[in-house]
Amino acid sequence: xxxxxxxxxxxxxxxxxxxxxxxxxxxxxxxxxxxxxxxxxxxxxxxxxxxxxxxxxxxxxxxxxxxxxxxxxxxxxxxxxxxxxxxxxxxxxxxxxxxxxxxxxxxxxxxxxxxxxxxxxxxxxxxxxxxxxxxxxxxxxxxxxxxxxxxxxxxxxxxxxxxxxxxxxxxxxxxxxxxxxxxxxxxxxxxxxxxxxxxxxxxxxxxxxxxxxxxxxxxxxxxxxxxxxxxxxxxxxxxxxxxxxxxxxxxxxxxxxxxxxxx
Numbered sequence: 001x002x003x004x005x006x007x008x009x010x011x012x013x014x015x016x017x018x019x020x021x022x023x024x025x026x027x028x029x030x031x032x033x034x035x036x037x038x039x040x041x042x043x044x045x046x047x048x049x050x051x052x053x054x055x056x057x058x059x060x061x062x063x064x065x066x067x068x069x070x071x072x073x074x075x076x077x078x079x080x081x082x083x084x085x086x087x088x089x090x091x092x093x094x095x096x097x098x099x100x101x102x103x104x105x106x107x108x109x110x111x112x113x114x115x116x117x118x119x120x121x122x123x124x125x126x127x128x129x130x131x132x133x134x135x136x137x138x139x140x141x142x143x144x145x146x147x148x149x150x151x152x153x154x155x156x157x158x159x160x161x162x163x164x165x166x167x168x169x170x171x172x173x174x175x176x177x178x179x180x181x182x183x184x185x186x187x188x189x190x191x192x193x194x195x196x197x198x199x200x201x202x203x204x205x206x207x208x209x210x211x212x213x214x215x216x217x218x219x220x221x222x223x224x225x226x227x228x229x230x231x232x233x234x235x236x237x238x239x240x241x242x243x244x245x246x247x248x249x250x251x252x253x254x255x256x257x258x259x260x261x262x263x
Contacts, residue, residue: 035066035069038082
């Protein structure tokens with residue numbers, strides 16, 4: 001991956017984002033300090049206020065100030081959301097194959113569905129799974145820019161003539177977009193659990209699949225693929241038995257609200 005991305009200049013984040021992430025690296029951070037840093041970026045402040053009041057994330061209270069929003073969301077969720085927002089702002093790939101609005105709407109769909117699944121499977125990690133699902137395909141526009149033949153492969157995947165993108169990537173390039181995305185996250189010094197969730201989202205799970213692996217089938221062109229893969233993989237998870245349709249309906253009802261925050 002390092003050789004393939006040689007010469008690619010990894011996007012940098014604003015000073016506000018960098019400072020806030022530095023603070024959040026401390027598990028004992030006082031969230032008032034984080035809110036004070038974020039208040040210097042009006043766009044981020046509005047973003048966190050809207051998320052804290054978003055029914056799509058399943059929160060049971062509301063916020064009218066940034067301090068209150070950050071307190072409601074909590075350290076882990078603030079860190080994960082900040083990472084997602086920062087990467088979204090930095091990633092502006094120039095590939096002619098990828099339609100940016102559709103790409104990030106699909107990413108938001110995965111993120112919301114993964115969050116709802118995590119509420120059942122691993123509630124303590126739902127913010128981590130939200131961000132991993134949001135960013136799991138973030139390397140696609142980068143690879144389209146830097147790898148010869150990748151844009152054509154991506155076009156074939158969107159056209160439906162390639163079913164398993166990850167498998168073909170491994171055959172042609174020796175790594176897949178999950179590995180490339182994880183490499184980028186490591187360079188940004190993101191939390192190891194987030195890096196690993198992105199790296200392994202297309203891998204066959206050794207035990208029960210994670211929420212990120214359950215939503216890996218979402219595709220910008222084939223709208224039926226995501227729910228189909230979710231039902232196929234989720235059928236083996238006892239905790240989801242009889243609940244998948246309810247979870248999916250609940251998640252999809254909130255996708256537009258969350259997608260607007262990343263568009």
